Amino acid sequence: MRVLSGIQPTGRFHWGNYFGAIQQYIQLQEENESYYFIANLHALTTVRDQENLRRLTLDAALDLLALGLDPERATLFVQSDVPEVSELTWLLMTGTSMGLLERCHAYKEKKARGLASDAGLFTYPVLMASDILAYDSEVVPVGEDQIQHIEVCRDIAGSFNHLYGETFVLPKAKVLQSTKKVPGTDGEKMSKSYDNTLEIFEPLKAQRKKIMRITTDSRPMEDPKDPDTDHLFQLYSLFADDSQQEEMAAKYRQGGFGYGEVKKNLADLSEEYFQEARQRREEYQKDPERVVEILAEGASRARQQAAAVLRRVQLACGVK
Numbered sequence: 585m586r587v588l589s590g591i592q593p594t595g596r597f598h599w600g601n602y603f604g605a606i607q608q609y610i611q612l613q614e615e616n617e618s619y620y621f622i623a624n625l626h627a628l629t630t631v632r633d634q635e636n637l638r639r640l641t642l643d644a645a646l647d648l649l650a651l652g653l654d655p656e657r658a659t660l661f662v663q664s665d666v667p668e669v670s671e672l673t674w675l676l677m678t679g680t681s682m683g684l685l686e687r688c689h690a691y692k693e694k695k696a697r698g699l700a701s702d703a704g705l706f707t708y709p710v711l712m713a714s715d716i717l718a719y720d721s722e723v724v725p726v727g728e729d730q731i732q733h734i735e736v737c738r739d740i741a742g743s744f745n746h747l748y749g750e751t752f753v754l755p756k757a758k759v760l761q762s763t764k765k766v767p768g769t770d771g772e773k774m775s776k777s778y779d780n781t782l783e784i785f786e787p788l789k790a791q792r793k794k795i796m797r798i799t800t801d802s803r804p805m806e807d808p809k810d811p812d813t814d815h816l817f818q819l820y821s822l823f824a825d826d827s828q829q830e831e832m833a834a835k836y837r838q839g840g841f842g843y844g845e846v847k848k849n850l851a852d853l854s855e856e857y858f859q860e861a862r863q864r865r866e867e868y869q870k871d872p873e874r875v876v877e878i879l880a881e882g883a884s885r886a887r888q889q890a891a892a893v894l895r896r897v898q899l900a901c902g903v904k
Contacts, residue, residue: 587616587758588721590623590663593640594630597647598781599854600766600774603822608725608760610652618658619719619886620648625663625670625711629704645875647785650865661882663715668890673707673714675897679743680710689732713737718890720753731757748900766822767815769798782819784858785865792851800843808839816846823853 589609591597597606612618622644624637631637641662653660663669685691688709694701716724716737724734734757741752767773768780775781782794798816803809811817811833821829832849835841868875898904 585616585722586619586720587612587723587725588619588621588716588719588755589725590621590626590715591644591648592623592627593637593644594627595640595776595781596643596783596785598774598776598783599819599822600768600781602651602784603766604727605725605760606648606651606653609658610654612725613654613658616723619661619721619889620653620658621661621663621666621715621886622648623663623715626708629702629708642872642875645879646865646868649868649875649878650861651784652861655878655882659882659885660878661886662879665879665883666718666886666890668887668894669711669714669718672718672890672894672897673711675901675903676713676717676740676744677707677710679747680740681743684736684739685709688736689729709733709736710740713740716755717741717752718893719886720889720893721755722753723758724755725758725760727760731759744897744900751897751900765818767818769794771799771815782854785862788855791854795851795854796844796847798843798847805842806839809836811836816843816850820846820850820853823850823857828853 589605591601591605609618609620622641624641627637627640631640645660645662648660649655685706690708691701691706694705712733713736716734717740724737726734734755738754741754745751768775768778769782770778770780772778772780782791798819800814800816814836817832817836820832824832832846835845895904
């Protein structure tokens, strides 16, 4: 089965990115033909500093490789290194209705909030459809809030197929089943836009300070607490094994302990959990040319597939 997904380089990856998506990307590469790309063209809708975008793109590659994405098993590449996708986007745009794009979440939300939106944001779903269709992707792993993107992609591909004959493979969404909620340091969903993230590879001292400042309630130490509704316990559960979780949950229910104990344990466990990934990242960072080679090799493989699909589309609609 051919799997494809992309991730934007709009900031350093955090625990929510890892447990919500990246961890499962790594699992999917074991038994599938996997394509993963760094979506720097999509990032242009928000990142407008060229040096920052280049740095974030390289950081994304380093992070993914360090976390276990294997270039021998999966094709890893930068979106802009496959120009066939941009040409495919135009061919798809000529048959995509305005109404379909006007119903898409990102555009609707910005418009409802009275914020300025550009043509890039409005046509973003068409570029996303091209990303998927260019590789004859069968499965696209997404979060529940992104299912609409796959539905729009299927609508766009279906319209093209109706006009010109069966040309595209219609992809299916694979909803990422993250069994663990990843709250931020303030208890809300961990997100760069909320400025409440714990980055995977930030300096350990800085990260420990952030963990020790995680927002908690003001109940006295002796009061019992409910672990099931506590965001600090949810973060602790990301890294603790079953016995550690049971022991900590019992302390919550019994009372007589401070949140500082949980925070210290969380810092220790998270440091241990990502220790090997940190070491791998340091090795890759010492050899940036190898990272560039991996991305170039991935782009070469991706371009071969995208070129074949683009040729098929060009012939179908008569531009070749």
